[in-house]
Amino acid sequence: MLRLVLRSKPRAHTAGAARASNRPLDRCTPGSRVLVTGIHCPASEARRLRALGLYEGATIGIVDCRHGILLDVRGARLALDAALATTITVEPVP
Amino acid sequence: MSDAPALLCDHAAPDAPDPTASLRVALVGNPNSGKSTLFNALTGLRQRVANFPGTTVERVEGSYQREGSTVVVLDLPGLYSLAADSPDEAIALDVVQGRAPGVPALDVIVVVVDAEHLERNLFLATQVLELRRPTVIVLNRVDRLDAAGIEIDVIGLIHELGVVVVPVVATRGEGIDRLRHAIARAAELPRGTLRLVSDGAPGPDDDARAAERRYALITRVTERTVRHREHGLRTLSDRVDVVMLHRAWGPVLFLALMALMFQAMFAWARPLADGLQTLVTLADGAISGAMPPTQLRSLLVDGALAGVGSVVVFVPQIAILFLFIGLLEDSGYMARAAFVMDRWMRPLGLHGKSFIPLVCGYACAVPAIMATRCIQQPRERLATILVVPLISCSARLPVYTLLVAAFVPAVSVAGVSLQGLTLLGMYLLGTAAALASAALVRRTLLRSATRSLILELPPYALPNARVLAVNVWHRVRVFLRRAGTIIFAISMLVWALASYPRTPASPQGAATRDAALAHSALGHIGQAIEPAVRPLGYDWKIGVSMVASFAAREVFVSTMGTIYGVASDGDQTRSLAARLRAERNPATGAAIYTPLVAVGLMVFYVFALMCTSTLTMTVRETGGGWRGAGWAALQFTYMLALAWGSAFVIYRGGLALGLGGH
Numbered sequence: 001m002l003r004l005v006l007r008s009k010p011r012a013h014t015a016g017a018a019r020a021s022n023r024p025l026d027r028c029t030p031g032s033r034v035l036v037t038g039i040h041c042p043a044s045e046a047r048r049l050r051a052l053g054l055y056e057g058a059t060i061g062i063v064d065c066r067h068g069i070l071l072d073v074r075g076a077r078l079a080l081d082a083a084l085a086t087t088i089t090v091e092p093v094p
Numbered sequence: 095m096s097d098a099p100a101l102l103c104d105h106a107a108p109d110a111p112d113p114t115a116s117l118r119v120a121l122v123g124n125p126n127s128g129k130s131t132l133f134n135a136l137t138g139l140r141q142r143v144a145n146f147p148g149t150t151v152e153r154v155e156g157s158y159q160r161e162g163s164t165v166v167v168l169d170l171p172g173l174y175s176l177a178a179d180s181p182d183e184a185i186a187l188d189v190v191q192g193r194a195p196g197v198p199a200l201d202v203i204v205v206v207v208d209a210e211h212l213e214r215n216l217f218l219a220t221q222v223l224e225l226r227r228p229t230v231i232v233l234n235r236v237d238r239l240d241a242a243g244i245e246i247d248v249i250g251l252i253h254e255l256g257v258v259v260v261p262v263v264a265t266r267g268e269g270i271d272r273l274r275h276a277i278a279r280a281a282e283l284p285r286g287t288l289r290l291v292s293d294g295a296p297g298p299d300d301d302a303r304a305a306e307r308r309y310a311l312i313t314r315v316t317e318r319t320v321r322h323r324e325h326g327l328r329t330l331s332d333r334v335d336v337v338m339l340h341r342a343w344g345p346v347l348f349l350a351l352m353a354l355m356f357q358a359m360f361a362w363a364r365p366l367a368d369g370l371q372t373l374v375t376l377a378d379g380a381i382s383g384a385m386p387p388t389q390l391r392s393l394l395v396d397g398a399l400a401g402v403g404s405v406v407v408f409v410p411q412i413a414i415l416f417l418f419i420g421l422l423e424d425s426g427y428m429a430r431a432a433f434v435m436d437r438w439m440r441p442l443g444l445h446g447k448s449f450i451p452l453v454c455g456y457a458c459a460v461p462a463i464m465a466t467r468c469i470q471q472p473r474e475r476l477a478t479i480l481v482v483p484l485i486s487c488s489a490r491l492p493v494y495t496l497l498v499a500a501f502v503p504a505v506s507v508a509g510v511s512l513q514g515l516t517l518l519g520m521y522l523l524g525t526a527a528a529l530a531s532a533a534l535v536r537r538t539l540l541r542s543a544t545r546s547l548i549l550e551l552p553p554y555a556l557p558n559a560r561v562l563a564v565n566v567w568h569r570v571r572v573f574l575r576r577a578g579t580i581i582f583a584i585s586m587l588v589w590a591l592a593s594y595p596r597t598p599a600s601p602q603g604a605a606t607r608d609a610a611l612a613h614s615a616l617g618h619i620g621q622a623i624e625p626a627v628r629p630l631g632y633d634w635k636i637g638v639s640m641v642a643s644f645a646a647r648e649v650f651v652s653t654m655g656t657i658y659g660v661a662s663d664g665d666q667t668r669s670l671a672a673r674l675r676a677e678r679n680p681a682t683g684a685a686i687y688t689p690l691v692a693v694g695l696m697v698f699y700v701f702a703l704m705c706t707s708t709l710t711m712t713v714r715e716t717g718g719g720w721r722g723a724g725w726a727a728l729q730f731t732y733m734l735a736l737a738w739g740s741a742f743v744i745y746r747g748g749l750a751l752g753l754g755g756h
Contacts, residue, residue: 041546045545057309064336064339075211076214077550078550081436
């Protein structure tokens with residue numbers, strides 16, 4: 001998990017200090033809104049996620065994370081398994 | 095039913111292009127965009143289902159008449175993008191680009207867009223617009239916009255995208271005429287004025303940047319044309335999902351729904367199946383009464399009618415199964431079920447979506463194998479296909495019922511009937527074997543990482559009765575067509591093998607019936623395989639019934655009936671169960687059927703793949719040709735080995751423990 005956070009570090013200098021608050025998607029609380037900063041799963045799955053509206057730069061809502069994770073992606077509900085959620089890094093949106 | 099399992103489709107090769115077609119149109123859209131409903135609204139019942147050449151990807155085609163000419167509409171698989179990650183997507187991409195073998199070039203592409211999720215749906219729509227083909231965008235479900243607090247400026251959208259945008263409500267048929275008009279004129283209209291995004295060379299970074307650019311473009315378009323009155327509201331679906339996706343209640347509710355489906359297939363289908371059975375019996379009586387007892391009568395009654403009848407009685411079950419699957423799918427629950435069950439299926443190496451075919455397997459492995467189409471990862475799908483026939487289907491029920499009634503005492507254990515417990519035990523044994531085999535196959539032969547679960551959960555909706563009825567009808571029709579040909583042919587073959595060569599004189603009577611059967615080709619086959627079944631405690635008659643039941647398991651019961659001379663017209667006073675109990679070995683005088691033999695036989699039927707239809711379906715769904723035949727052969731062999739081995743262990747183990755008596 002830590003490695004994933006570190007992996008997204010090289011991009012951090014471009015975005016300034018805000019990137020320091022990067023965290024994996026599965027560590028978010030329900031009801032919060034987050035900005036997607038990195039997708040580190042295999043390419044075909046990343047492509048599918050992007051086609052479904054989950055791309056780097058998208059703002060999404062966390063609906064539920066009791067098992068797997070349920071997201072609000074531009075009004076649609078997107079369900080991901082927990083392992084996949086750990087490969088997506090986000091930062092909170094105030 | 096866009097994301098989904100299981101259109102029961104036929105073997106027919108796609109027909110030659112309709113020469114009278116003046117316009118060829120393809121529907122493209124996200125799963126859950128209402129594409130199939132729109133397809134039904136456009137084409138009505140004029141549809142046919144086949145496969146794209148050399149693939150298992152469905153080709154659903156329909157047509158309508160407009161101004162004296164035929165418009166042919168192709169319903170392509172649901173897509174989120176034109177990235178071609180799965181076979182479905184690759185085919186759809188080839189079709190829209192006019193590169194698919196055997197599919198004539200398209201005149202118009204219709205992109206179906208869910209108005210409620212316009213931004214997300216425009217991802218695919220803008221990719222299609224980049225192809226610069228005549229395109230019409232359908233804005234479906236505009237009736238839901240008010241409730242969702244969304245306003246869309248359709249004229250603005252037409253200006254922004256530079257193509258025709260037609261708002262429709264496919265479920266109510268609203269806007270369909272306007273759409274037909276737009277399709278007819280599309281070829282003459284401009285092909286998009288938007289400066290679009292080029293995806294460039296493939297690569298993770300390029301893909302990420304291309305997606306960002308595309309969404310930036312979509313955001314520009316929607317900022318000018320879409321207004322959200324409210325945002326981030328907790329929808330009714332979210333409130334329902336609090337219960338449906340609950341850690342404890344979710345699986346409980348899912349199992350309750352599956353129990354209901356199970357109950358429907360067994361109990362509710364029974365009166366209908368009995369009704370059909372009565373019709374078959376009446377026809378049997380009518381033919382028998384009208385014709386002298388000749389070989390022709392035997393061919394008609396014992397061959398043709400018995401064969402067709404055994405197929406027709408399954409229709410209510412098939413219809414109810416698909417009605418249920420349709421209800422679950424169209425109401426939006428199916429995706430939730432896959433999400434809820436994913437956690438439980440993952441340790442077995444299967445995807446959440448594998449659970450649905452496994453449940454369908456309790457009715458019949460044929461539609462269950464069709465239902466595996468919802469699993470995208472090929473190895474997960476193959477593993478599911480290989481283990482589905484281990485789930486006890488309804489055709490095993492007659493075999494279990496006969497043997498349980500004959501050999502399990504009708505006593506109660508702690509208030510529960512021992513007969514019922516035995517039956518339950520058989521079902522549990524099959525289920526456990528299927529799950530264990532899946533785990534084994536996924537760790538050995540079909541090893542791969544389990545594909546991540548990425549599922550869109552559509553909002554809950556009330557299913558449309560007409561759409562459901564059309565889908566059920568298509569599946570039943572195709573089932574009848576296929577089953578009616580293959581099973582019919584094999585029934586005739588079994589009849590011929592059991593009837594020829596004939597003994598010189600064959601007066602009626604059980605003893606001579608025995609002799610006639612022993613003299614027939616089927617009898618010779620039974621005697622030839624007797625050494626193989628002898629270690630399990632069976633005689634050649636059981637061997638014959640086993641061979642005959644290769645056509646379909648329930649044939650075991652009817653063949654035993656034939657062998658033991660239980661005539662269907664009721665002139666025998668003793669039931670088949672009683673006759674089995676009374677059967678003695680002529681040499682030793684010992685009972686042939688002991689409870690131990692019966693239990694061994696039931697377990698044999700739990701595991702053995704005695705079903706031609708299932709094998710045919712496996713061949714077709716695992717790639718067809720020699721490749722498919724190889725998987726079917728593997729499936730048949732491992733199940734037979736499991737069946738024989740278990741029956742052997744039970745019989746020999748039982749004997750060693752001194753359980754061989756009555």
